[in-house]
Amino acid sequence: MDLYNSWLILLLLAEAGFCSADQLVMPAMVSGVKGKNVNFTATVPPSIEVETVTWSFIPKSGVNVPIYVAMLLKEKVSDAYVGRVTYYRTVSTLQLNALTPADGGSYTLTIVDANLNQLVGQTELVVLEPVADVKITSNLLEAVEFNSTVILTCVAKGSSLKYSWQNNSIPVVVDGTHMVQNGSQLIINGVFRADLIGPISCTAKSPLESSTSDTFNLTVNYGPELVTKTQVPAAAVLKKGSNLTLSCSAKSSPAAEFVWLFNGGELPQKTATVVLSNLGEEQSGNYSCMAYNSKTMRYISSEVTQLSVLEAISGINISVSTSTFIAGNSTVNLTCTSSAGKADSVHWHKDGKPLDTNRVIFSTDKRTLSIPIVQKEDAGEYKCELKNKISNGDNKYNMLINYGPENVAIKGDKYAMEGQTMSINCTFASVPYPKFQWKFNGTVIPGETTACLIISGFQSENSGIYTCEASNLVTGLKNIATHNLMVKDSAVQESQGLSKEEEYGYCITILKKRKPQKEHLDLLEQFFGHFVFFFTHKMIPPGSWKNCLHKWKTPLGLALPLPHTVFRPQSLEIGFLSRNSYLPSTCPVNFSLVAQENPTLKFALLLGIF
């Protein structure tokens, strides 16, 4: 009988004015939890004078079992229920303890009143399992982000359970695609790394009670991603012998493993940081790292670093094809090498200026400079400069070109007074300094092997053709010049100034009466190396030094050229600097020799004391 009908009957009875109703109001169904208590409560119309109360139980299958009977003064609990029931008369409530599943079924209350009217009520007891052992199980022990479908199941003991999920105590909101709830299951498709950090819990709820699981979390493996590679030092070009530290990092769970790739191969190091010490040039190339996650089986590669390891350039040397160059006849090959380091660029300079590319030929690597036919203008200082990204250096080679003698000519007067001392000079252009031989009328004048010829006490038989023969021992060339010298009437004699030095030519001749002493020779040679001059002071009269020269009698000039590498005078001056105080002669004994060259190389000071 349902609630509605019971109330309807009561209502009808009340309206009819009858005091006796034959139904009791009871809930159609009550629930109890196994092991706990349940109350069956009936609403008895107040007009009823209760005489006897009878509770009985009709199991799902089986016959009516009396539970309890009470009369005005007496009550009786049937044997099967002793200790399990209590009846509260005032509220018409029967309490049943320690429920078991067997208690499920119909419970009937029958009340007889003083008029022997019988009122009957009935209710249905459902014995529920207690909610217990709520826990979360997962289909997977660990998951892979995006790939795994995680199915969490809320497992619980209990009856008529409903399930709900909490994420860090906040109810989980499912979206029906990524996250779906199906009964006790929470299904997460293509799980995200943060989905199950939770902590996650589930609650199982029966109509009477609920219980929540322990928190649960599941590792979702992800990555690697965001791989970054760092390099110390960061430069793309490093010096040979330097150290390099490469580090790789990536976001990954579990932590990524690393593999280093070098020019397509693998380095033996499998660590996040790799130290390459004492780098060699063979370690130039492309470096990258690869992060690998063995759980997700995914990998990711870093960007590639192109590294160059270079050796610093050192030991630059210019080598020469031959040591002696002859103008117009030699081929010059200058080759620039370095004992260590590879050069990216080669630059050549001559005398500080770029080379005239019309005169020189470069090899394709520019390391060899060739001048097919060398000329005297090619002489100079050649500089080779080698550069690479980390260093540079240079070296120089001073190239000397042998040439001549050229422009051989004789300077001097054409006429001489009898008794006069005549001097005629041979001018020339030559490297190295040439050898001379003077001839008179085609006949060798013995001992006259300097650029200057002095004829003291000129006589008419000295008139004739004078020839200067200049020979260059290196070029093997010989050139001559001729000069006519005649006796002249004294009336016609011109003043004999000294002729100025010609370009490239010089002549220094000092007359001497007695031989220089050995120690003086040594002294002077040691001093100069270039030239040694001997002269005697007592010949030199007071006044102009020009006059001194005129009075000297015997030529004793001696020229000792240095190795041709050094001396190439373009002009030469002779002058007197001071008077020698302790020599009685008024003629100066000190003079300087100044050689102006391009480039300026030597300065010589001559001290003569004979």
Ligand SMILES: *[C@@H]1O[C@H](CO)[C@@H](O)[C@H](O)[C@H]1NC(C)=O
């Ligand atoms: C049953 O009813 C009695 C009496 O009113 C009350 O003391 C007890 O708490 C009730 N038990 C339950 C489980 O409601």
Ligand SMILES: *[C@@H]1O[C@H](CO)[C@@H](O)[C@H](O)[C@H]1NC(C)=O
């Ligand atoms: C929900 O679970 C039941 C059984 O547990 C299954 O038969 C049904 O297909 C599931 N539904 C969805 C949408 O997964």
Ligand SMILES: *[C@@H]1O[C@H](CO)[C@@H](O)[C@H](O)[C@H]1NC(C)=O
């Ligand atoms: C739990 O909360 C975090 C943070 O709000 C969220 O990222 C995650 O997806 C949630 N997980 C579930 C199962 O709702």
Ligand SMILES: *[C@@H]1O[C@H](CO)[C@@H](O)[C@H](O)[C@H]1NC(C)=O
């Ligand atoms: C869940 O996470 C907490 C802290 O993050 C950790 O202490 C606990 O061991 C985790 N539990 C599981 C089952 O992974």
Ligand SMILES: *[C@@H]1O[C@H](CO)[C@@H](O)[C@H](O)[C@H]1NC(C)=O
């Ligand atoms: C490179 O590292 C080594 C030790 O591994 C150290 O001895 C050396 O000095 C380092 N070289 C440079 C150039 O820093």
Ligand SMILES: *[C@@H]1O[C@H](CO)[C@@H](O)[C@H](O)[C@H]1NC(C)=O
């Ligand atoms: C390094 O990489 C560059 C560009 O990808 C490539 O041109 C070069 O050949 C590579 N070098 C080596 C040694 O593999």
Ligand SMILES: *[C@@H]1O[C@H](CO)[C@@H](O)[C@H](O)[C@H]1NC(C)=O
């Ligand atoms: C993840 O899924 C992709 C494509 O669906 C598959 O190729 C890959 O093997 C899966 N990874 C794992 C670890 O199962």
Ligand SMILES: *[C@@H]1O[C@H](CO)[C@@H](O)[C@H](O)[C@H]1NC(C)=O
């Ligand atoms: C330069 O090279 C030449 C021959 O090629 C060699 O004789 C000379 O010793 C070298 N000089 C240096 C400084 O290496």
Ligand SMILES: *[C@@H]1O[C@H](CO)[C@@H](O)[C@H](O)[C@H]1NC(C)=O
């Ligand atoms: C000079 O170099 C050229 C080419 O550069 C070569 O043909 C020639 O043989 C070289 N000469 C010498 C003397 O080395």
Ligand SMILES: *[C@@H]1O[C@H](CO)[C@@H](O)[C@H](O)[C@H]1NC(C)=O
């Ligand atoms: C030298 O030659 C000139 C002209 O040819 C001649 O006049 C002179 O007599 C010659 N002198 C001697 C000493 O042979």
Ligand SMILES: *[C@@H]1O[C@H](CO)[C@@H](O)[C@H](O)[C@H]1NC(C)=O
């Ligand atoms: C100059 O070159 C020619 C031929 O090329 C040769 O016969 C001659 O000996 C060379 N002269 C010198 C001084 O080397």
Ligand SMILES: *[C@@H]1O[C@H](CO)[C@@H](O)[C@H](O)[C@H]1NC(C)=O
């Ligand atoms: C010859 O040279 C010397 C020394 O340079 C000079 O004194 C003399 O005047 C010169 N003679 C002539 C004729 O030029």
